[in-house]
Amino acid sequence: MKGIVFNVLEEVVVANHGEATWDDLLDAAGSNGVYTSLGSYADDQMTRLVKAASDALGLTATDVLRWFGRQAIPRFAERYPVFFTSYTSTRPFVQALNTIIHPEVRKLYTGAHCPHFDFQETDDGALLIGYKSPRKLCALAHGFIEGTADHYHEHVEVEHLKCMDQGDERCLMRMALH
Amino acid sequence: MSTAIEPCDPVEFARLKRRLERERAARLEVEAISEKGLRELYMREQELRLLQDIATSANLSQSVGDVFQFALTRICDFMAWPIGHVFLVEEHDGSVHLRSMALWHTQDPQKIAPFRAMTEARDLAPGEGLPGKVYLTGSAAWVADVVADATFPRKNAADESGIQAACAFPILVGQQTVAVVEFYTDHIVERDEAFMQLVPQVATHLGRAIERQRAEDRLIHDASHDPLTGLPNRALFLDRLNQSIAHMGRNAGSQFAVLFIDLDRFKIVNDSLGHLAGDNLIIQVSDRLKGALRHGEAAVGLTIDMPSSSTLARLGGDEFTILLTDIDDPSDAVRVAKRVEEALNLPFAIDGQEVYTSASIGIASSASGYETADAILRDADLAMYRAKALGKARCELFDQKMHQEAMKRLALETDLRRALQNDEFVLHYQPIVALNTNEIVGFEALVRWQKPDGELVFPGDFIEIMEETGLIVFLGRWVLEEACRTAQALQGQFPRDEPLSISVNVSPRQFAQPDLITQIRAVIAETGIDPRCLRLEITESVTIGDHERVAAVLTELKELGIRLSIDDFGTGYSSLSYLHSLPLDVLKIDRSFIAAMNQSPESFQIVQTIMSLARNLGMDVIAEGAEVLGQVEQLQSMGCGFGQGYYFSKPIDLVGLRSLLMRSILPTDGQDGSQTGHERQHGLLDGLATLKAG
Known part of the structure; x- marks a missing residue:
């Protein structure tokens, strides 16, 4: 890490x-x-x-990670403002993780193992986020999403439909913005 | 120095804390500096790799399309942008527009479908939209958000496709923008200076790929097109023809035809007005042929779902060919040929002169079943020759008979080559007689082909083909030598005050040889003949063409002492005044005038006119084809100097010639009458005796 x-x-x-x-x-x-x-x-x-x-x-480890993630975002935004100013809301920011943000991270830290997310839009406008990593840090991701929503002054609800911690093969989070 | 933990002095504590914070700040700064350096290094590496990849692709790819496709993908990858596309700059009738090359890189084709459809549906004018602006300014441009840009024509489609930031840059060849590459992404991105600085280098590589492709295209075009007219050349024509043959093999229903077009009188234009004028005519003819084909195709009346197409080519010189494909019937080709004839009807303006030409056209149709392009082209060529032979300015469809004739001709050509090698040619001699004294003053040497089987072939059956194939040059040289040798020998045997003259024909091809004078000098030297006894006979056609050269050559011959005759006078088109400007000594009136002389007063008048003109010009006159006494008497009464014809003698071989000369020098004594009776069957002696008796 x-x-x-x-x-x-x-x-x-x-x-x-x-x-x-x-x-x-x-x-x-x-x-x-x-x-x-x-x-x-x-x-x-x-x-x-x-x-x-x-x-x-x-606190549970999950809660610690989630808390850390949420708290971390403002500090990342301070250090790397360009990642955040390119977007005006949480959803495109999250969707740009694989294609833009993580490649940028790799430019800073060669050899960084960034996780890959897959996205799927639901009929009710929510976003399904798939995550699979040996680190099993879906809780951290959850916190990052909440921190990002705070950054863009949005309210987000993240629900873990599937979780590797529960024995699932991959994590699946449902992100709904209000 | 104490090792135990002491109660902390507040001042000392505060100082330590500041020191710690300084250290932390220093650490963060080191990290920041290093990160910046690492990032820059990484970026530089990526940029170099991008340039290297694109350069490699530009150098190795087969086509410009491949190079651009690779570059689009590679640049999108580099920028992490999802969409890339190429516009080509096209020029039509002087107006420039940008047309989608329909070459895209996209990660989600469905998502950008509206944008793509709109981009490909409409060309952009210079200045229009982002690519238009890039074209006008010749430099790269960046738009952070096209949806917010009112001047972006594809704004709505972009919005629908989720497109926001855009950048585009020009591809230049020399100073000229030949393409514009554009990239899009789905969020707002501020101008990336590092990328914009990289763009010119990327563009240079892509420009080189286009430049190289253009150079290749030009080479291929030049190798397959005639430089004068820009029409396909023989190689390309044969290629298309082979394609048609292969196509017909697969589709039994489709027919094609080849028109072989040869201009009539082109050589005259070239020779009289010069090569530049000839080239000019060829260019104008090619334009008219193109026009005729446009109308011609309409004339054939083919419908849109069954289009006829044509390839017009220039094989070289004044030879053009047309390949008509997808025709129903050979008559379609004949209709096109008629169009071609019509297109050439009006005169051409060449250097302020009106020049007329026409075309002899041969047609060969696929209906005859061809397997090679050479074969169909050969037959169309044969048909063209037939059209020429039948009077020019017409078209002929090939049939098998032509092929047989051509084969016969080819066989004849082979025989003639062999005949030259095997010395199968012989000379016969026809006396020329002074009409006032009835004395033989000289001979005309006439060539015969003595075939191994004994058959004697007359020049009418082989001279034309020898002239065409150039064999005449060798034959002519032999004739000249042989005739001079014979004359030299005869002069020794039959000495006269005025030595016997020998007349030898010089063909146009022989006359055109650059070393003609040298050859003649050599023959004179070898045979020892007095050049004053040698008469070279040329026809009017020899004198047409480069007047300066003709006059120079003739003058030089005159200076050698040789006398010059104009043969078959009256059958050509040259004027007597033109001939007078040449140093000619003798005019031979064509036999056709002599034959017609006693049939109509007009013909008689013509001969008389020619003769008085010749006299005024100081030329001697020989009447050819004097066959009967009446003609000879008429000619004598007109004061014609010399005669040649069956009345005096038909052409005879050397043995006959010797005995004839022998007799003519015998004293006119008592034996004369009995001899006359004895030799009555011989036209010559018959004639001479009659004259002598009269």
């Missing part, structure tokens, strides 16, 4: 719970806490940090 995700996680944790909490999380996760956006780090470091946060905050 790219160092930037750890950096943003640190920022989010520090901003909401103070620097000491981040130190505690690092200790609990057995991490030395040396993360730079230029580096890549083992996925299980994130898993352990999430686990530590879930223990410390009394």
Whole structure:
């Protein structure tokens, strides 16, 4: 996983719970806490940090990821404004993930393993988002979507129709904007 | 330095915290700088790869279409834009427009269907829409949101297809924009300067691909077209003809025909007005033929669902061919031939002169069943020759008889070549007699072909083909040598105050040889003949053409001492005054005038006129074809100097000639009467004796 995700996680944790909490999380996760956006780090470091946060905050891992995702978006928007100014709402932004945003991410961080999403529009105007990744971070994706909706001042409802955490082969989220 | 944890000094703590924050800020800056550098490096790499890929494709692809298709996909991939498309700049009748090449890259064809349909349905004028603007300015352009751009003509279709940002750039060959490439995506994108800076390099590669294709096209076109008229040449015509033959093989119903067109009198135009005028005529004729075909096809009356098509080609010189395909009947071809004849009826204006020409046309139709293009072209050519032989300005359909005749001709040609090699030619000699003294003053050498089986063939049956094939040059040289040798020998045997002259015919082809004078000098040197005894006979047709050369050659011959006769006078079209401008000595009145002389007062008058004109011009006159006493007497009464004909002697071989000369120098004594009776069956002695008696 790219160092930037750890950096943003640190920022989010520090901003909401103070620097000491981040130190505690690092200790609990057995991490030395040396993360730079230029580096890549083992996925299980994130898993352990999430686990530590879930223990410390009394939240499920899913909720931690979702919270982190939502909180992370404003910071990404600050660092990489061009990704966000090209769109005026959540839906085209989400739909551009595979074709525009992730290719851009790869330009910044060569070798980044970005997930692939598939999209399908439903009759009632919702968007079905398919996700399949060994990292099983659908909750993080859920949080990112909510953060993006916040960014564009929209209200979004995300429903997990299928989830790899529930033993499904892939995750399927239903995104409805209001 | 203490190792234990001390209670923190607040000032020290604050300083440490600031220090930590500085470190963090420094780290973030390093990261930012590195990221920027990495990103730029990545972009540079991608740009280079894009240029390299497009350059490779431009160099290796088979067609411009392939190059553009690849470039569209590759650029869309690079920009992560879903739509790319090419407009070609086309020029018709001086007006320029941009036409969709119908070449697209698209990820979702269904989604952009409305936009595509509208783009392909309508050409854009220069200045119209994004591609039009790019064409006018010759530089790349970017529109962040076409839906918000009122000047974008395809705005509605773009909106319907979910298109927003656009960019387009020109492809230039030299200074000229030859194509415009446009790209679209489904969201608003601000102008990408890095990409815009890359565009000229991409465009250069694509321009080169077009340039190369154009050069190739031009080479192929030049190799298959006649440079003078721009018409297909022989190679392309044969190619089309082969296609028709193959097509007919598959579709038994369809017929085609070949028209072989040869201009009449073209050589005269070329020779008298020069090659530039000839070229000019060829160009004008080709334009008229094109016009005739447009009308011709209408004349054939073929309907739209059964279109006839034609290929007009120039094979070379004054030869044109037309391939008519999808015709119902050979009569369709005849109708087109009539159109061609009509199209050439009006005179052509060449260098301010009116020039008339007509065409002899041969037609061969696929109905005869052909397997090769050469065969049908050959037969159309044969039919054309027949049309020429039958009086020109007409058309003839090929039939098998023509083929047989052509085969006969070909066999004759072969025989004649062999005859030359095997010395099968012999000379006969016909005396020329002074009409006032009845004395033989010289001979005309006449060639005969003595075939191995003994048959004697007269020139009428072979000279024309020898002239056509050029064999006449070899025969002529031999005749001249042989005649001079004979004359030289006879002069020794029969010395006279005025030595016997020898007349030798020079054919047009022989006369046209650049080394004619050299050849004649050589013959004179080899045979030792006194050039003053040699008379070269040329026909009027020899004198038509390059007047300056004709006059120069004749003058040079005169300077050698040779005398020059104009043969068959009255059958050509040259005027006596024109002939007078040439250094001619002798005029031979054609036999047809002599034959008609005693049949009508007009003919008599004509001969008399020719003779008085010749006299005024200081030329000697020989009457050809003097056959009976009455004619000889008439000629004598008119003061005609010399005669030649059966009345005196038919052409005889050398043995006969010797005995004739022998007799003519014998003293006129008592034996004369009995000899006359004895030799009565011989026309010559008969004639001479009669004259002497009279």
